[in-house]
Amino acid sequence: MSTTDRRTVETETRVDFVWPAKDFSRVPYEVFSDEKIFELELDRIFRGPVWNYLGLECEIPNWGDYQTTWVGNIQVVVTRAKDGSIHAFENSCAHRGARIVDNVRGNTKRHTCPYHLWTYNLTGELTGVPFEKGHNGKGGMPPCFEKGDHNLKALRVATHGGLVFGTYDNAVEPLEQFLGEHSLSQIERLLGKRKPKVIGYLRQKIPANWKLYNENVRDPYHASLLHMFHITFGIQTPAMAGGIKMDGDAKNSWNHSILSEDDHLKRSALSDDYDELGKWQKDLKMHDPSMLEVPLDLNDNYKTTILSMFPTLIIGQVDNTYAIRQLRPKGPNAVELHITYLGFEDDTPEQLHNRMLSVNLIGPGGYISLEDGEALRRVQEGVVSRRGEHSVLAMGGIGELRDTDHLIQEISIRGFWKHYHKLMKFPEAGQQQNDKRGAQ
Template sequence: MIEIHPIEMAGANPALRYAWPAADCTRIPYGMYRDPDVFALEQKRIFQGPVWNYLALEAEIPDGGDFRTIAVGDVPVIVNRSRDGTIHAFVNRCAHRGATVQRSTHGNTRAHVCCYHHWGYNLEGKLIGVPFQRGVDGKGGLPEDFDKSRHCLRPMRIATLNGVIFGTFSDATEPLEDFLDTPFVAQLKRLFNRPIKVLGYQRQRIRGNWKLYTDNLRDPNHGGLLHAFQVTFGIARLNQTGGAKLDRRGRHNMSWAAQEMGRDHSDQEYSTPRDASKIALRDATLLQYRKEFPDNYNLTIASIFPNCIFQQIGNTLAVRQIRTTSVDEFEIFWTFYGYEDDDQSMTDHRLRMSNLVGPAGLVSMEDGEAIEIVHRAIAADEDKHAFVEFGGRGPVGDSDTLITESPMRGFWMYYCELMGIVPGEAAHGAA
């Protein structure tokens, strides 16, 4: 049963202000991207709801005392490794007056201490120290019945798979492998098949709604159209071998392609906006895919509901975490990695190929701009709808083509379930 949260108590669920004319989510109300009340409800029902959120990689906190500060939706979180090797995550907000406790992005510590009044917490999130708890000279201080155990940092449940750390705030969340389902358990085991090493980070702030990014990730149709570099040099085209895989409920998606990078596509059904035959790279090694998996996939973009993406684009491997800031802004945090047994040549190659992605990536820099122009353009028509019919109507499932938006509809069907929306019904009236 879905809880009723404070934002709804004064009136109707804000998500029900908008009409959903199609039960299969082939029409998405623009208001779902622009309404701040809907955004606030998402934080409760989705990011703090019965889902597993990606937190970090175990390789980022290898030793006792190692920590990273992240965000789950708009909730600040600390994830760290205790001295006994166990992993814990908890809200980065002091139980005293609500200040941020750990302000460093990463590091190693014996305890997390709030700078405001110096309340201290151990690596399990338990309160271990309160200055002047008994006052001074018998004056002031806290009541005698003050119990430290009742003032801990709010914990998350933790689960890991092959060194990937997930967390949830809900006791109702199903086991991690059930949530991921067979195709995505297999994909994580494929990508994290041996010890990894972190190569670096990038951050990108996009002035648009976070769900426009999840739409983008579940829309392989745009890749061979929007990304001119990708098309020009044959990294990915819509007429190549590829498709999409979904979990049993359609909430997660993996867009994939299988071909040699740089392959000639003279049989393409459309032309690029320039004479691509006259364009060449000064250093063509940027496009060389070194086969390193037993399958033929050289491009996989696995989008896990609600907040992460595991990418393989050639030999560049990364995890992207979506961190929501407001209804109009979010951040993408990129973690690039390779394998511990990579030689220097492969590490250099992965770093070279990392230029394909990220905020200024040769094949991804357009995504942020596309999201921002959509977000601005729909502002005046929140009662209108996006048209989502590439790949057909009706139930969603796996696809053997990249020209599809079915994975996008799968995301929205599960989103509606969590948000208490019944697609196909008219708006229920304003809150």
């Protein structure tokens, strides 16, 4: 979108609410269902100063390899050129706008629009226009026509740690700076020492706003409450060592839990907290416990790592499951969750088998993910009629955004909203609240 187009959107679109709290501990419900807000997000966030996750380098290892993905509501083709460089461009012909690529992935020497056969090379440059000069001196393009003026609309591409990102904004900060210290260190920890390979994909359409999923993965508070499996089998409990860390502007967060020798004692101390909740079933057993007996292969005792990067990327390690989750908004009331499961090139057959076992933890039917989609559906249905009201994000304290050494918090969610508010250019957040706010 041109600068002029963006000015038009910003001038014509008004948002008629005030963000309730300067510390972002209150979130107006309108942001989850308002059509105008969603349209603004497409322009100010997805086509704005962010790096959008596009895929993995290992998914397009050879020249001519390509795959399609989404940036907001725009389908994008990511391809590797003959010189090894990676390019990304919109899947829409410069001629009449037709979709060019139908397959999710494949290999080709060129991309040709099926409508009028305009042809593009692997970098998105227009290389062929049938009857450009007409036939027998008749027809054809006018003398002013230049193919170079009609290339596919390209994104700027950068890579780090085998991850591919794209942006529409030429002024956005460098990728490494955008990711921040903790994202860089965890990408190196999870993917940097071994060559990843894809072992499977899953897609799930959730009838909820894409930002609700962002709240969910930044919310360790819910993990041992919504997910009975978490607390019952010790995947992640409030008693574990760990916490959350955020980057400089709080938009990216890393929440993690760490195994300790005395975890069983710490978990026993939680009995009183769970007596009335019904989420800790001490006598529940797995008929086949092999999935829970897979050894952690990094030998650093991190039980869970959830790395959430603005706006739509989550890299997770839960036990020995490595999964990349990408959010693909489908309007204000739905999001597609695209999950890429990873193994590594040097995995033994036993390690690959164990990873496939662990995949049962994460996904639409997973032991600790099944409830997430249902919870978000309930939230979406609950807030859609509550215009003028707001949610409460006070767990862990209000006021200053800060890292914690515990998991009972909602602070990292507020970091997401702080950056979202900035990019959306909403009026300055205020203190308009009717409820009494407690001290930190």
